[in-house]
Amino acid sequence: DSGVTQTPKHLITATGQRVTLRCSPRSGDLSVYWYQQSLDQGLQFLIQYYNGEERAKGNILERFSAQQFPDLHSELNLSSLELGDSALYFCASSVGVQLDSYNEQFFGPGTRLTVL
């Protein structure tokens, strides 16, 4: 158990719908990362937050948005869902971001999204 929690574990929805995925980082971690992993594919970095502020953006679609709240939990919102959005969505957290220093990312168990 990494200490990172994600809810829900599974989500089945229809095209055109909107869903919200939730992530609680490890206690004390300030950075949260979101990744998308399609079937048998690599990890696609979506977005990163540090202490409530957006820090980095990857290949995140305009239909997707995220935020990190004052209690440091994060939510990933996916709207106007398409079949191709079906994937495993991981959240990861790390201690923080310091100049010239990187820290281990601890991954949550993921949310399996199926769009029908």
Next chain:
Amino acid sequence: GENVEQHPSTLSVQEGDSAVIKCTYSDSASNYFPWYKQELGKRPQLIIDIRSNVGEKKDQRIAVTLNKTAKHFSLHITETQPEDSAVYFCAGSGQSNYQLIWGAGTKLIIKP
């Protein structure tokens, strides 16, 4: 732009033999290179990492080597065991905003 290439995409080795996975990076400013292991149906987990001020790092059967001049780094697994079967991802630190640039992954298959 920043890029990390990982080879091979699939690697099959006999149990007990060694496995080597290689990654190359494009950003000469990259200074942190982690390796993550993802077992089937599970989350990725860090297995070893190396920073640019070090050329090699070992942890039991796992080692990582870094060649900054050639801009490549490799994961070495010796005496492979069935539990080493997994997908392995390399990554390199990005130039902007402290993000990691990920390789595409290598599926390692250990044959009994």
